[in-house]
Amino acid sequence: MKRLILWVPLVVFLVFLVTVAVGLYAPSDRKIQSQMVGKSVPAFSLPPMLPDRPGLDSADYATGEPRIVNVFASWCVPCIAEAPQLEAIAERGIPIDAVAVRDRPQDVAEFLRRWGDPYARIGSDANSRVQIALGASGVPETFIVDGDGIIRYYHFGPINPLDVPDVVAAYEALK
Numbered sequence: 001m002k003r004l005i006l007w008v009p010l011v012v013f014l015v016f017l018v019t020v021a022v023g024l025y026a027p028s029d030r031k032i033q034s035q036m037v038g039k040s041v042p043a044f045s046l047p048p049m050l051p052d053r054p055g056l057d058s059a060d061y062a063t064g065e066p067r068i069v070n071v072f073a074s075w076c077v078p079c080i081a082e083a084p085q086l087e088a089i090a091e092r093g094i095p096i097d098a099v100a101v102r103d104r105p106q107d108v109a110e111f112l113r114r115w116g117d118p119y120a121r122i123g124s125d126a127n128s129r130v131q132i133a134l135g136a137s138g139v140p141e142t143f144i145v146d147g148d149g150i151i152r153y154y155h156f157g158p159i160n161p162l163d164v165p166d167v168v169a170a171y172e173a174l175k
Contacts, residue, residue: 034154041149042133046123049100056123062149066174068096069143074111076139082158083115090118098122101131146174
């Protein structure tokens, strides 16, 4: 009986360890959600990143037409991987705007020249204020805003080819 009592703490510890390992390895929900879905786009006004196109203003998102907002940076490697998918979405006539985070105009211009330019407007978010207000923790992150300025869809990380139909469907559901 004494020997059995000596093994109880080890068994309890092993059960605890297995429970924690299973929870870390296979969480019940792997999709990252945004607390901003269902809320209004926060008030902001960003100057243009490039001289040949307008910047961004939160008022741009309450005009009756849905729009996609992509938070990106020229120094972001996953943004390069996402570029062809954004081009494919824009080629369908879906308007995409960009929040360029902590970037320089010459670097953004080179990024767009090299990897494609799906953006109608690009705002310069030099201090990440709009990125943070949107609840974006990094780059790239994508939001779909309905015509009333309400965020209706959120995509964390780069959009890959398998994500394009979902993004397009989420946009078209708002038209």
